[in-house]
Amino acid sequence: MKKISKICCIGAGYVGGPTMSVIANQCPHIQVTVVDINEARIAQWNTEDLNQLPIYEPGLKEIIAESRGKNLFFSTEVDQAIAEAQMIFISVNTPTKTYGKGKGQAADLKFVELCARNIAKVAKEDKIVVEKSTLPVRTAEAIKNILDNTGNGVRFEILSNPEFLAEGTAIEDLLHADRVLIGGDDTPTGKAAKNALSEVYENWLPKERILQTNVWSSELSKLVANAFLAQRVSSINSISALCEKTDANIAEISRAIGFDSRIGPKFLNASVGFGGSCFQKDILNLVYIARSFGLPEVADYWEQVILMNDYQKRRFADLMIQTLYNTVSGKKIVLYGWAFKKDTNDTRESAAIYIADALMDEQAQLVVYDPKVPKERIYADLDYLGTRDPQKNRDLLTVATDPLEATRDAHAVAVVTEWDEFKGYDWKKIYEHMLKPAFVFDGRRLLDTHTMRDIGFNYYKIGEA
Ligand SMILES: NC(=O)c1ccc[n+]([C@@H]2O[C@H](COP(=O)([O-])OP(=O)(O)OC[C@H]3O[C@@H](n4cnc5c(N)ncnc54)[C@H](O)[C@@H]3O)[C@@H](O)[C@H]2O)c1
């Protein structure tokens, strides 16, 4: 097999953008073209002002500055890029289905199928097609069926190469990946394709970290990795509720159990609940697959991770309402944060959305401040829920640009995203601005309990009595 010199990636989103930028940056001999049907998004990727890139990731703009226009291109010419590339990554969105069979659980594969059909239509030479999107086990088979029936004699090798980057640390995760997983057929051509993709990653990662498996194990491993990670968050969050009823402290428990090398210290931070575009979607998909294969006990087991997460979000909003004397109607409450975690502008499935919605149901008057999320996104997230009419969302919630000014005459502040800058705020000044008694609800365990109480706040921290 010839060395790979031209790569195309379909989908210029949170995965396609950073992943391909890093490949281009680490492999100057490979031309990488990222294509998307969304013209506005491609225009943003091509923007002169690197602060206007469509996604915010620490370290991304520096890499784009180095490689864009040299061997990294963003384009809407999908067909041309497919025709020219030897290797095509499919990195389009695979959201939870909102209609038909499997609604609310199964992955919607229509975008992936469209890509496969597009590749089948355009390709004139043999190609390696790489599933980068997160897909249910056995999807490669469907892609293969579409590609193998073009009748034009072109041969396709399908690989599964799920992405494990986390947002906010995408560039670090890509540059120092714990592992890269490549699933493919064990036929001679399948092995050659796996090796060709492995060689791309070997430009910057040690070979031992590049694992080759069969295609089904690779597809399923991605869902399982996310299920295990989310399960840790739900597990620790379930215990945070118990801590609030006893005098145990969740941070001390995380530390104590994390010292056990079999458990490990990571991913044990109690929070308002996990968000992001992946955990819930991928677990629901796993649940759906298990149920489809007649394994209800397996499905129920994993579904509990989601139910616990829903409970945690609701519990936080309920705690605020109860503490504020069982009524928040007309009360000004400031939410610090809207993104689903720090260092990203992504708000998909953010706990903040559901907490705000619950407080707005009780007629609270919300003010939101997030350093990276624009006002339009916040309203779009709320409107998407469809709980109330859009005008009501705008009446009940405003978006602030000055986090300190926002707290004037507020009854409470709730920290829902763990942005570092919140720690450095002048909390004494915030206290002075607020109505008394002044309440702070720390859903991210970001602030110091003693300092906050010494200032005079009624301070509540998730996982502490
Ligand atoms: N976001 C993450 O951190 C993350 C991490 C690992 C894996 N994943 C998985 O990667 C996949 C992509 O996720 P994302 O967050 O990058 O999604 P995204 O919504 O940010 O980006 C997907 C892009 O694909 C484009 N697209 C859709 N159909 C297309 C078509 N037919 N032709 C060209 N472009 C098309 C869309 O316009 C969009 O810009 C999903 O399967 C997701 O589960 C995401």
Ligand SMILES: O=c1ccn([C@@H]2O[C@H](COP(=O)(O)OP(=O)(O)O[C@H]3O[C@H](CO)[C@@H](O)[C@H](O)[C@H]3O)[C@@H](O)[C@H]2O)c(=O)[nH]1
């Ligand atoms: O101890 C923890 C760790 C995380 N979270 C929350 O869990 C969510 C997910 O966080 P994280 O996993 O860091 O971000 P994602 O970008 O969603 O990344 C996950 O989902 C990606 C998409 O599939 C995978 O590629 C990554 O490996 C996987 O970590 C966020 O709301 C976090 O605030 C906690 O509440 N407590």
